[in-house]
Amino acid sequence: MKGRVFMSIRKRKSKKAAKGYTYQVYFDYTDKYGQKKTYIKGGFLKKTDALNHETLKKSELLTSGEVYKINPITVDEVFKLYIRSAPIKKSTAQMYENKYKNYIGPLFGKYKIALIDNYLVQIKFDTITTLSYGSKDICLRLLNNIFKFAYINGFLKDPYKAKINLGKKDAKPREPVSEDIFHDYLNRIRNSKNMIFKKQYEMALWIGYYTGARIGEVFALDVHDLDFESNQIYINKTLEYDYDSNTLYISSTKTDESTNTVPMPYQLKTKLLKYLENHHFDILICTDTGQYIKPGNLSGNMAYYSKVTGNHIYFHQLRHAMATRLFENDVNPKIAQRILRHKKIETTLGIYTHLKEEIALETINDIFNEDVHKPVKNLSKIKNKELLN
Structure with missing residues (x-):
């Protein structure tokens, strides 16, 4: 049976919480391959938040037979895999490595790739003031290539392409x-x-x-x-x-x-x-x-x-x-x-x-x-x- 699951909500002591406790979603389940697993997610201040999260995970199990967890892999880690295996010319790879070293890496490298969204990409690109429109476009293209690679290789649940404003094109x-x-x-x-x-x-x-x-x-x-x-x-x-x-x-x-x-x-x-x-x-x-x-x-x-x-x-x-x-x-x-x-x-x-x-x-x-x-x-x-x- 796909995604067989047993769920529960636990109350856990917490010194940081105002009430002295938080709620935790904790359950054992069997994934679509018949493997037994445990899902744990804590830190909920309200029981209703924990119940809502439990419902979300139950829905994921019913539709896909698996509980989706945010992959902790960072942009730095994905880029290293991408640049080694991408079917691009050597000169293009060197250009990408240069753009990544000077711009993309410092701005996004330490972020978990699954947590990046348009808002973050926009505010980070807004800090790039030394590049022309064309060079910023190359940086964005590289970043989107990394997102595409991450999705194809299972690091992202859904396909994602950043769509942001790069400013005015070269006059x-x-x-x-x-x-x-x-x-x-x-x-x-x-x-x-x-x-x-x-x-x-x-x-x-x-x-x-x-x-x-x-x-x-x-x-x-x-x-x-x-x-x-x-x-x-x-x-x-x-x-x-x-x-x-x-x-x-x-x-x-x-x-x-x-x-x-x-x-x-x-x-x-x-x-x-x-x-x-x-x-x-x-x-x-x-x-x-x-x-x-x-x-x-x-x-x-x-x-x-x-x-x-x-x-x-x-x-x-x-x-x-x-x-x-x-x-x-x-x-x-x-x-x-x-x-x-x-x-x-x-x-x-x-x-x-x-x-x-x-x-x-x-x-x-x-x-x-x-x-x-x-x-x-x-x-x-x-x-x-x-x-x-």
């Missing part, structure tokens, strides 16, 4: 780099007296410019990935950096869809052939001894250039620029998805929709000769008046 979305800034940065590289891998960096930038490939994908390319007969480049891997061992390693692409060929325009083909005239290694973007170059070195230089000149440029902007060019040339979203190697067509359509909204806004403001980003006078007063009404 200005990342935009494609302008042609002027891109060529100015290329000239800085060519004219640099201290930069070691000038030719390699310039070639990497041109590949990103003409293909929209990600920086790790570009730095992982081999000469054999270039097909000059069919004018295609085969993207099939990415170069990652292991912060633990301070080494570079080859990993799979971001998604299965990311592994694919991309067109090689004539202009890029010409630059690649010239670059290969004095190139003697299998790795395309490599040191003078044929070793991989850390992509972060170029990213760091681009960040330094942005800081010094005020002209913001980063490698992923080249991917945004490719998406913009496809849109401006009325390329079918399905073809654009194929070129950009997006996993979902919704990602491509989202970019197209954003660009259409930008054009519509600029067009209507041009009609009235107004700056798109011009601040509206007395906007705060208008908002306050709306709230009062």
Whole structure:
């Protein structure tokens, strides 16, 4: 018989209680597997509270054949299990470990995971003031991954996903780099007296410019990935950096869809052939001894250039620029998805929709000769008046 149970309420002496005693729910039961167990829960100041708790546990036994007890496992303990077994890339795991060490762990690590709710998550996230909206979103995504893992592995009775307010999104979305800034940065590289891998960096930038490939994908390319007969480049891997061992390693692409060929325009083909005239290694973007170059070195230089000149440029902007060019040339979203190697067509359509909204806004403001980003006078007063009404 499922959940056979014998229940009772006990009165127990307590020095802390005002009346000198509390009530305890105490009963033996047989679980759904036929195993005999004992359930004890004390500290009730009123007998009615103990009786209500007894009724709740009786209901759980009738419906599931088991008494639910809050699992004492903490967020720290669940995270350690999650990060060891989660099917994620090594680079993603290292990013998660960093976010957990600096933010999630200090805020939630010692809490029993079964006791966390939206209110606690919200007040804790409100204390994070040094991160951008995007970084806070990554932290929340990690926390929800931990909750999902806990539920799947039986540490949580019910599935739970934290839904909170992360504040305002970053005011200005990342935009494609302008042609002027891109060529100015290329000239800085060519004219640099201290930069070691000038030719390699310039070639990497041109590949990103003409293909929209990600920086790790570009730095992982081999000469054999270039097909000059069919004018295609085969993207099939990415170069990652292991912060633990301070080494570079080859990993799979971001998604299965990311592994694919991309067109090689004539202009890029010409630059690649010239670059290969004095190139003697299998790795395309490599040191003078044929070793991989850390992509972060170029990213760091681009960040330094942005800081010094005020002209913001980063490698992923080249991917945004490719998406913009496809849109401006009325390329079918399905073809654009194929070129950009997006996993979902919704990602491509989202970019197209954003660009259409930008054009519509600029067009209507041009009609009235107004700056798109011009601040509206007395906007705060208008908002306050709306709230009062």
